[in-house]
Amino acid sequence: MPPALRYFLSFADVIKAINMEVLDYDVVVLGSGIAGFKAALHAAEKTKGQRICIISKLHAMRSHSVSAEGGISGVLSPEEGKDSEDSHAFDTIKGSDYLADQDAVELLVSRAPGEIRHLEHLGVPWNRTVHGEIEERPFGGMSTPRTAFAADKTGFFMMRALYDYVSGVEGIDIFHEYYATSIVIEKGTFGGICAFRISDGEEFFFRGRSGIIATGGFSRAYGFTTTAHSSTGDGTALAFEAGLALKDMEFVQYHPTALVPSGILISEAARGEGAYLINANGERFMSRYAKERMELAPRDIISRAIMTELNEGRGFPSDRYGYAYVGLDLRHIDMEKLSKKLPMIMEMSKRMIKLDPGSEPIPVRPGTHFTMGGVHTDIDGNALYSDGRQVAGLWAVGECGCVSVHGANRLGSNSLSQCAVWGRIAGEKASEHAAKSSFHSRSHPEEILERESGRIGKLRDSSGSKNPYEIRSAMQKVMDSNFFVFKTVKGMEEGVSKLLEIKKEFSDIYVTDKGKKFNTNLVNIFEIGNLLELAHASAELALRRRESRGSHFVMEYRERDDAEWLKHSIISKRGARHEISYLPVRITRWKPQPRVY
Ligand SMILES: Cc1cc2nc3c(=O)[nH]c(=O)nc-3n(C[C@H](O)[C@H](O)[C@H](O)COP(=O)(O)OP(=O)(O)OC[C@H]3O[C@@H](n4cnc5c(N)ncnc54)[C@H](O)[C@@H]3O)c2cc1C
Secondary structure, three states: OOHHHHHHOOHHHHHHHOOEEEEEEEEEEEOOOHHHHHHHHHHHHHOOOOOEEEEEOOOHHHOHHHHOOOOEEOOOOHHHOOOOHHHHHHHHHHHOOOOOOHHHHHHHHHHHHHHHHHHHHHOOOOOEOOOOOEOEEOOOOOOOOOEEOOOOOHHHHHHHHHHHHHHOOOOEEEEEOEEEEEEEEEOOEEEEEEEEEOOOOOEEEEEEEEEEEOOOOOHHHOOOEOOOOOOOOHHHHHHHHOOOOEEOOOOEEEEEEEEOOOOOEOOOHHHHOOOEEEOOOOOOHHHHOOOOOHHHOOHHHHHHHHHHHHHOOOOEOOOOOOOOEEEEEOOOOOHHHHHHHOHHHHHHHHHHHOOOOOOOOEEEEEEEEEEOOEEEEOOOOEEEOOOOOEEEEEEEOHHHEEOOOOOOOOOOOHHHHHHHHHHHHHHHHHHHHHHOOOOOOOOOHHHHHHHHHHHHHHHHOOEOOEOHHHHHHHHHHHHHHHOOOOEOHHHHHHHHHHHHHHHHHHOOEEOOOOOOOOOHHHHHHHHHHHHHHHHHHHHHHHHHOOOOEOOEOEOOEOOOOHHHHOEEEEEEEEOOEEEEEEEEOOOOOOOOOOOOO
16 A cells, blocks of 8 residues: 555545454454353453454364364362362472463362362353262262263363353354464554455454454374364464564473374363273283372373383284284273273274274374463463563463473373463453453554465465475474484484574475455465464474473483472574573472372
8 A cells, every 4th residue: 555545545544445354342352262152251251341353264163262162161060079189289290390370270170179169150051970960970080089071072061051041152253164374463462353354365454452462283294183174373383473472382282192193183082081001912011100190190190101012013014004003902991881981082093993992902003182381371361472571461371371381291181271260360450451441553444454465375375396285294394203202313303403493494485266255275374374483492492491391201221310400491582583591490399399190
């Protein structure tokens, strides 16, 4: 837009002329998973009359959270004396290999039970005991059953209840299938989110007094993964691009039981209900790695056990499914119990690989499942710069935020509680902030939109020589081989330099679809660019960390080294350069001890 022309046009004319729109909201929530829905709902409840929007690149009900299976953790009956919040906190901290911030863990365990009950009031049909109480199942690393569940479709039922409820709350607008391309932050203050509507390419600036990023994890940087294709870490990458700090990005969780060959999750709930892990000799091999907890040890330990069995030749051979694997054996469990408590797993095995778990073990091996690292936040989920300064008006919650309750290894079922607890906290804080703030972006909205439109147009016009999908495969191959369950220094060095080459190639891609309508090619390219940034950050931090802690296991440094490495990794961008620093872990009551199960 020539400046002279702008002089004669009103703000609204300019926006109309360039086919863009500015929409004003008190609170802009990016992401419609469990964390995003909870945030929007509690923002709306906190201050009546505010306008809140939820932006999602998918239809909200296709958000990754719907695929959560096994359950949500929380101590529901402490008065019976069988469980306590302290026990939940200790299990979580030990599970995290002492990298979790303990004040945040204490907040998690104290708020989780209330959130489970709140979800029940919204309509989640929790499984019940014969006495009518919410039933809780055992989960890995938890010293007693404390995982509430709705069969093995917990995420679906939570999302269904939240979506139904939020859809009826006055003041909340949901924008399904809008793809966010940048977070506007000026002078340390949140200004809004730029996004385009996928159906027609029309661009929008969602101007907000407060913003909440809830865009999930980045496990799709890997090829063999249990996560949805949409888990591309967009919000984390946009925050990184905007100068914010990321924390503990080297800690990636590999779930022990991904179905072979697709990678679809076979929930830990199966082991919670009594399934065994067996090798090709029929041995329950976990007795060699975690004598007491066996199949209910934490995920990092079981993944290493499985990979050791496979590497030492005791797995089932790869000729049947293309991957070597171990067996998840449910044959000794009552079929009626299985069909009541694990219906999806039973169906999935039958449908996907034509295998009846009642007569044959399910073939499984570790797959990338969850990213412990994310946007560096304080205990309220407020996004931070690397020097600890808050970004005014911006929160990051759910899997994309690193408030640091999972540390170096998340315990199963703690993510849904994290989403619920910090969804509420951030929603309320964002609403309070919006109530006393004006719109912040210093640049005129039309300038922001023009700039963004130019950037998107330039990317759409790319006609380089490299196929972006081949670039994605190359990145995933590096992550699957060089940054998986067992890492080596040499492998990581090679991996980092390969990722740098791949990033260079990405600047020479071609975009096949030049149109604006349903340009999923362009969406994929944004996602691949985001994944590459995050894979690179994760790889660099992994290479630096010369110890083994939680999910991060380095063959040359097999022990945890608290003297040197009991600290969070912080990475931020200065132009094209990465700046890395470290931050002490907040320890309240639980001093680090050897981690034995
Ligand atoms: C198969 C599976 C089963 C699991 N089961 C459990 C379980 O039983 N218990 C447990 O505690 N944890 C479980 N987890 C982990 C847990 O499901 C996730 O960590 C959690 O659901 C993440 O929720 P979220 O709200 O942070 O993000 P998500 O549910 O991933 O939602 C992200 C949202 O962001 C939106 N978004 C992303 N990028 C953009 C963009 N550029 N523009 C616009 N919108 C965007 C998406 O559309 C989506 O709405 C499981 C994980 C997997 C893979």
